[in-house]
Amino acid sequence: MDVQILCNAILFMLTLLVINEVLTNYWMNNRYLKNYLNNTIITALIGIAAGLFLLFIDKSSLLQEYRQGFSQFFLIVLLPPILFESSINMEKALFFQNFGSIVMFAVIGTLIATFVTAFSLQLVGLLIQKLSLTSSYAFGSLISSTDPVAVLAIFKQLDADKHIHILLYGESILNDAISLLLYEISGRMWNQEVVGYGEAMKQFLTMFIVSIAIGIIIGVLCAYILKVKEEVSYETEHIEVSVTVIIPWVCYLISQAVGYSGIVSIVFCGIVMAKYALPNLSESGKELLNKFYHILSYNFENLVFLFIGIGVVGYDLAWNEMGIVLAISSILIVIVARFINIKIVSFILNRYRHDNFIKPNHQKAMWFCGLRGAMAYALALDAADTFKEEGEIILTMTVVIIALNIFVQGSALQYVLEKCDIQEKPKEISSEINVKDFQSENGIRIAHQKGWVHRMKDCLEKCDEKVFQEFLVKKRELTPVRQAESH
Numbered sequence: 001m002d003v004q005i006l007c008n009a010i011l012f013m014l015t016l017l018v019i020n021e022v023l024t025n026y027w028m029n030n031r032y033l034k035n036y037l038n039n040t041i042i043t044a045l046i047g048i049a050a051g052l053f054l055l056f057i058d059k060s061s062l063l064q065e066y067r068q069g070f071s072q073f074f075l076i077v078l079l080p081p082i083l084f085e086s087s088i089n090m091e092k093a094l095f096f097q098n099f100g101s102i103v104m105f106a107v108i109g110t111l112i113a114t115f116v117t118a119f120s121l122q123l124v125g126l127l128i129q130k131l132s133l134t135s136s137y138a139f140g141s142l143i144s145s146t147d148p149v150a151v152l153a154i155f156k157q158l159d160a161d162k163h164i165h166i167l168l169y170g171e172s173i174l175n176d177a178i179s180l181l182l183y184e185i186s187g188r189m190w191n192q193e194v195v196g197y198g199e200a201m202k203q204f205l206t207m208f209i210v211s212i213a214i215g216i217i218i219g220v221l222c223a224y225i226l227k228v229k230e231e232v233s234y235e236t237e238h239i240e241v242s243v244t245v246i247i248p249w250v251c252y253l254i255s256q257a258v259g260y261s262g263i264v265s266i267v268f269c270g271i272v273m274a275k276y277a278l279p280n281l282s283e284s285g286k287e288l289l290n291k292f293y294h295i296l297s298y299n300f301e302n303l304v305f306l307f308i309g310i311g312v313v314g315y316d317l318a319w320n321e322m323g324i325v326l327a328i329s330s331i332l333i334v335i336v337a338r339f340i341n342i343k344i345v346s347f348i349l350n351r352y353r354h355d356n357f358i359k360p361n362h363q364k365a366m367w368f369c370g371l372r373g374a375m376a377y378a379l380a381l382d383a384a385d386t387f388k389e390e391g392e393i394i395l396t397m398t399v400v401i402i403a404l405n406i407f408v409q410g411s412a413l414q415y416v417l418e419k420c421d422i423q424e425k426p427k428e429i430s431s432e433i434n435v436k437d438f439q440s441e442n443g444i445r446i447a448h449q450k451g452w453v454h455r456m457k458d459c460l461e462k463c464d465e466k467v468f469q470e471f472l473v474k475k476r477e478l479t480p481v482r483q484a485e486s487h
Contacts, residue, residue, distance in 0.1 A: 124325075135190070308377050
C-alpha cells in the first residue's frame with residue numbers, strides 16, 4: 001500500500017467532513033431547503049460531488065483505495081462505535097419492555113426478507129440468468145439490513161408513538177448483525193466451506209448463539225468490574241470511561257479472533273452494558289461517555305454517506321451486465337420483501353399483545369422506513385471481491401437501491417410519515433383506538449388474559465430484579481433533598 005496515496009485519501013475525507021458540517025449547517029437553517037433535504041441527503045450529495053471531482057482530475061488511485069479499503073474499514077473501525085452508541089443511548093426501559101418484539105423483527109423479519117428476496121431473484125432468473133442461488137441469497141442478506149438514521153430524526157420531530165419508534169430503533173441495532181451473519185454464511189457456501197442449506201442453518205445458529213454469549217459474558221464482566229471499583233474522583237474518572245470505551249472493541253476483536261461474529265457480540269455487549277454497566281458509572285463519567293460516543297458516531301455516520309456518494313459516481317459499476325430488467329426487478333423485489341416481512345411479523349406479534357398493537361398505519365410507516373445504507377453498501381463492496389462477476393452485479397444493484405432510498409424515499413419521508421399519523425396519543429385514548437382499530441380492520445378476537453409469553457416475561461423481569469441487578473449494579477445512596485424554606 002502506497003503511504004502517500006493513503007495519506008491523501010485520509011486528508012480528502014477529513015476535508016469533506018469539514019465541508020459537510022459547513023453546508024449542513026447552512027441548509028438546515030434554510031426554511032425552504034429544510035423541508036426537502038435532510039442531513040443524509042446533503043452528505044450523500046457532497047459525496048457525489050467529491051466523486052465527480054476525483055473523476056475530473058483523474059485521481060483513480062484514490063477511488064481504488066476507497067473501494068478496496070472501505071468494507072474492512074467500515075466493519076472494524078466505523079460500525080462498532082455506531083452500534084455501541086445506539087445501544088447505550090436508547091430508552092432502556094422501553095427497549096427491554098419491547099425486547100421480544102424487536103428480536104422478532106430483527107431476526108425472523110430479516111430471515112423472511114432474505115429468503116423472499118433470494119427466491120424472487122431466482123424466479124426472475126428463469127427469464128434472465130444473472131445470479132446463482134448462492135449469490136441471490138448473499139444479495140438478499142445484505143440488502144435486508146436497514147439504516148434509519150434520517151428516519152429516527154424525523155420521528156423525534158413528529159413526536160412519534162414511542163412504541164413504534166423503539167421497534168424501528170431496536171430493529172436497526174440488531175438487524176445489521178443478522179444481515180452480516182447471513183452474508184458470511186453465503187460467502188462460506190460460495191467458497192464451498194459449507195455444503196448444503198441444512199449445514200448453513202446449523203452454522204448460522206451456532207455462530208449467532210455463541211456470538212451472543214461472548215457479548216453477554218464480556219458485558220457482564222465489565223459491569224462487575226465497574227461495580228466493585230472504588231468511587232472515582234475528578235482526577236480518576238477518565239479510568240472508568242476508558243474501560244467502557246475500550247471494552248466494545250475488545251469484545252468485537254475477541255469474537256472475530258475465535259471465528260464468530262464480532263458485530264453480533266458487540267451489539268449484545270452494548271445491550272448488557274446499557275442495563276448493568278452504565279448505572280455503575282459516576283454521573284460525570286456517564287456524561288463524558290455519552291458525549292464521546294455521540295461525537296464519534298455522528299462523524300462516522302457522515303463518513304459512511306460520503307463514501308456512498310463517492311461510490312455512486314466514482315466506481316466502475318456493472319451497468320451493462322446488470323441490465324434494466326434486473327435493476328427494476330431488484331427494486332420491486334426489495335420493496336415487496338420488506339412489506340411481507342413487516343406484515344407477517346406484525347401479525348404474529350399482535351396475536352400475543354394486549355395493548356400497544358402494531359396498527360396498520362404503524363406497519364406502513366415501518367415498511368416505508370426500511371431504508372438501506374452503510375451495512376448494505378459495505379457488504380456489497382465485499383461481494384464484488386468474493387463473488388467476482390456476480391458480485392459486481394450485486395454491487396451495482398445495491399448502489400441503485402441505496403441511491404433511490406436516500407434521494408427518493410429520503411425526500412418523501414416527512415410527508416409519508418405525517419400521512420401515516422404516527423404521533424403519540426394520550427394513553428387512555430391510544431388503548432381504545434388500538435383495540436377498536438385492530439378488531440375492526442383485522443377481524444381478530446383479542447384475548448385480554450395473560451398468556452404464557454407474558455408469564456415468562458414477568459418471570460424474567462423478577463429474575464433480573466432479584467438476581468442480576470443485585471449482583472451487577474451498584475446500590476447508590478440517595479441524597480436527601482432539602483425542602484425550600486418559605487419566607
